Amino acid sequence: MTEHGGTEPGTHSASHDGVLMPVPTPWPMAFALGVALIIAGMVTSWVISLLGLVVALRAAVGWFREVLPQENHAAVPVRAETITISTTRGGPAQLAALARHRKLLPIETFSVTAGIKGGLAGGTAMIVPAAIFGWVRYHSIWYAVNLLAAGGFVSWAGQSNAFLAQFHLLGLLAAAGIHTVASLLIGMLYGAMLPMFPRKPILTAGFIAPFIWTSVLYSALGVISPILNARIDWLWFVISQIAFGLVCGFVVNLQVKVRTPQFQALPFAVRAGLQGGAPNPGNENKKQ
Amino acid sequence: MSTTRALDGIDETLAPQGRRERNLIYEWLSTVDHKKIGILYIVYSLIFLLIAGFEAMLMRIQLAVPDNHFVSPQTFNELFTMHGTTMVFFVGMPILFGFGNYLVPLMIGARDMAFPRLNAFSFWISAFAGLLLYFSYFGGSGLYAAGSAPSVGWFAYAPLTAKVFSPGHSTDYWTLAIFLSGIGSIGAAVNFVTTIVCMRCKGMRFGRMPLLVWLYLVTACLVFVAVSPLTAAQIMLTLDRYLGAHFFDTQAGGSAVLWMHFFWIFGHPEVYILVLPAFGFASEIIPVFSRKAIFGYPAMVGATVAIGFISLGVWAHHMFTVGLGPSANTFFVFATMVISVPTGIKIFNWLATIWGGKLIFKTPMLFSIAFLFQFLIGGLTGIMLSVAPFDWQLGNSYFVVAHFHYILVGAILSMIFAAFYYWYPKMTGRMLSETIGKWHFWLFIIGFHLTFDFMHIPGLLGMPRRIYTYEANRGWGTLNMIVSIGAAIQAISILIFAYNLVHSYFKGKAAGHDPWDAWTLEWSTPSPPPDYNFAVEPAVNSRRPLWDLKHPDDPDSDYE
Numbered sequence: 001m002t003e004h005g006g007t008e009p010g011t012h013s014a015s016h017d018g019v020l021m022p023v024p025t026p027w028p029m030a031f032a033l034g035v036a037l038i039i040a041g042m043v044t045s046w047v048i049s050l051l052g053l054v055v056a057l058r059a060a061v062g063w064f065r066e067v068l069p070q071e072n073h074a075a076v077p078v079r080a081e082t083i084t085i086s087t088t089r090g091g092p093a094q095l096a097a098l099a100r101h102r103k104l105l106p107i108e109t110f111s112v113t114a115g116i117k118g119g120l121a122g123g124t125a126m127i128v129p130a131a132i133f134g135w136v137r138y139h140s141i142w143y144a145v146n147l148l149a150a151g152g153f154v155s156w157a158g159q160s161n162a163f164l165a166q167f168h169l170l171g172l173l174a175a176a177g178i179h180t181v182a183s184l185l186i187g188m189l190y191g192a193m194l195p196m197f198p199r200k201p202i203l204t205a206g207f208i209a210p211f212i213w214t215s216v217l218y219s220a221l222g223v224i225s226p227i228l229n230a231r232i233d234w235l236w237f238v239i240s241q242i243a244f245g246l247v248c249g250f251v252v253n254l255q256v257k258v259r260t261p262q263f264q265a266l267p268f269a270v271r272a273g274l275q276g277g278a279p280n281p282g283n284e285n286k287k288q
Numbered sequence: 289m290s291t292t293r294a295l296d297g298i299d300e301t302l303a304p305q306g307r308r309e310r311n312l313i314y315e316w317l318s319t320v321d322h323k324k325i326g327i328l329y330i331v332y333s334l335i336f337l338l339i340a341g342f343e344a345m346l347m348r349i350q351l352a353v354p355d356n357h358f359v360s361p362q363t364f365n366e367l368f369t370m371h372g373t374t375m376v377f378f379v380g381m382p383i384l385f386g387f388g389n390y391l392v393p394l395m396i397g398a399r400d401m402a403f404p405r406l407n408a409f410s411f412w413i414s415a416f417a418g419l420l421l422y423f424s425y426f427g428g429s430g431l432y433a434a435g436s437a438p439s440v441g442w443f444a445y446a447p448l449t450a451k452v453f454s455p456g457h458s459t460d461y462w463t464l465a466i467f468l469s470g471i472g473s474i475g476a477a478v479n480f481v482t483t484i485v486c487m488r489c490k491g492m493r494f495g496r497m498p499l500l501v502w503l504y505l506v507t508a509c510l511v512f513v514a515v516s517p518l519t520a521a522q523i524m525l526t527l528d529r530y531l532g533a534h535f536f537d538t539q540a541g542g543s544a545v546l547w548m549h550f551f552w553i554f555g556h557p558e559v560y561i562l563v564l565p566a567f568g569f570a571s572e573i574i575p576v577f578s579r580k581a582i583f584g585y586p587a588m589v590g591a592t593v594a595i596g597f598i599s600l601g602v603w604a605h606h607m608f609t610v611g612l613g614p615s616a617n618t619f620f621v622f623a624t625m626v627i628s629v630p631t632g633i634k635i636f637n638w639l640a641t642i643w644g645g646k647l648i649f650k651t652p653m654l655f656s657i658a659f660l661f662q663f664l665i666g667g668l669t670g671i672m673l674s675v676a677p678f679d680w681q682l683g684n685s686y687f688v689v690a691h692f693h694y695i696l697v698g699a700i701l702s703m704i705f706a707a708f709y710y711w712y713p714k715m716t717g718r719m720l721s722e723t724i725g726k727w728h729f730w731l732f733i734i735g736f737h738l739t740f741d742f743m744h745i746p747g748l749l750g751m752p753r754r755i756y757t758y759e760a761n762r763g764w765g766t767l768n769m770i771v772s773i774g775a776a777i778q779a780i781s782i783l784i785f786a787y788n789l790v791h792s793y794f795k796g797k798a799a800g801h802d803p804w805d806a807w808t809l810e811w812s813t814p815s816p817p818p819d820y821n822f823a824v825e826p827a828v829n830s831r832r833p834l835w836d837l838k839h840p841d842d843p844d845s846d847y848e
Contacts, residue, residue: 018820019399019819019820019823021321021399021400021819021820022320022400022404022405023320024315024318024319024320024321025318025320025405025408026314026317026318027405028320028405028406028408028409028412029317029318029408029409029412031409032409032412032413032415032416032472033412033416035413035416035468035471036413036416036417036419036420036468039420039464039467039468040420040423040464042460042464042526042530043420043424043427043457043460043461043464044427063405066405067405076818076819076820078818078820078823079818083801083812083814085802085812085834085837085838086838087805087838087839088805089579089805154614262847
């Protein structure tokens, strides 16, 4: 039964006699025993290690002979009889009666880059009300910048408002990093969410989302940045969030939508624009 | 009942009939078949599970009442060391490797693992490592007639492991057993990665692989990265103890903190090495018993890969109490919190899969639902502990012990039980008893919650982990008694499970090839599958090839 098939490691081919499979061999087990005994000798006796070395060497030779010059394979006979792959449920008959039994996800959505562009635009827009706030309240456009950066600098926790109103390069870099990352993440969130609420994008992006985000931050800011929490002006914060939301939502909505894999599920005539519109996902029955 | 004929068979074979005359012992010692090696891993792990469970029971008896001296302090130290080491290295990892060995080739349409002989070697070296560890109970006295089993804890902090503090060979047994086990783990990981990357059947692109296979791929990659530093650390510790090196010798310029970094660079990814396969089980079982496709497959894959990456950057949250400084503390706090995002994605997707599904509450599904709740709670206490000041208060308390047991037992062990009930029919051709299974489930859940819910409270009250006994006036007595009663109930449930395994093997209902009406390739083979798995190498067109075969008028391939 045993034959030396010239197969690559890990490949098994079918032959007229059956399927070629690796021949069972005790040498891997013996090699493992040898290695274990070598190690065990370190806590027992050198004699055990010596025994392990002998076993390991013999097993290595045996193992090599299993795979060199060719792997030792044997043809395992195949007993063939058809197995019917079938369901035990009454699914197919019911499914056939339902033309649209699959839940279709949106067939078009915004790409990730749309969210990134929106985030960058929104992040730029919200700098304006933040700078106005700093200028009006502390006569410095740097106050809001340093306040944001202070979350990353423990030593700034006790600094005065005058200190925060001054220009600090480190503060500018830290604030730019925090602001950019946060803007990108929120922008991508907008990109993902806006197709879900297509009817009133200005209300959704410009007002509802900023208020929800502000609510979340209102409860969490004490943990994220205590210094920002102690000095933040929530009215101006909401204004800057609305600026972000309106601009971000506007920029995202300007982008061309991309088709999701669900689009491929539509009939060709619909995809080609020859017939009807895409089904409304909200009315679809769920998949079984 | 519909019996729609869908294919002339991905597989056209019957299970081997009758019993061949052969030497059973030699057959199992020499096997290179991935299925038999998988079963060897599983049986070996179950034996160690019983041993480690017995050790846990002895500890709980010791702690059930104040001022107890049921075992000696030295024995108690040995018990928690052996329990932790055994559960992580000789139960958790091998049992998951066992299921992976059995299932991955079947799920990707392969006939074996890529390196069958290496596969056998990996198992046997791990098995001998476990035997070496437990031989310490007989041979640990060593040259100095001191010590027996290892007693340095499962993470064996320096300088306790130095020769001067741990004379004799007990610590060496621990070091060398872990070293050997590491060789086996890396061998298994090599096999998983090569098999998954190179041996998928026709049509099974990465985007069509079952999620369990994805999770094993990421797990194997984590094993490469995580086990290597541990193995290096074991070699360094051995050099310290045998040749007088000073890597961790604090009195000769070595660093105890260096050991902590080495250990936890392994130790935290290890949690994910253990939990990712459990996620894989959930991702296969929940859809089948909800009668829906998994929700958000791409997000699940992305979350899996993200967890793999992020888990490599959170290790020092185990070291907040060392005094890492504000920068390191801040980084590891945030990194630890960030990992809750991809795990949260997974939980939401499992819930979305269940939502609106036609739920079938068989035992695998019951354990899967328990897993969802328990993993969530364990994750939440993990987020609490990720906050450095909170950890300073509760680090090394029983709150931490309760937290990680919620993950290891509440999540991982629950899903291992679910996997047993789900795939045992494929492995043996027999169904596990549902009645006994439900007894197992409910007793286990009651015992688990009695034990680990109540264990949080003595931790909050200041009870440190690894404490030998405590005074009656501490107010921990009643809580510890409840915890111990819960442990006893869990022990009973696991004995019932063991009985079910044996009883059903001989008297269980015949399973057939597809008892759950499932959708992945392993269910297209006989139960148990023949040596070659598939007489005809399969080809797939979607993530659920058996759905396509069962519903040719409505295949998934039209929608993916």
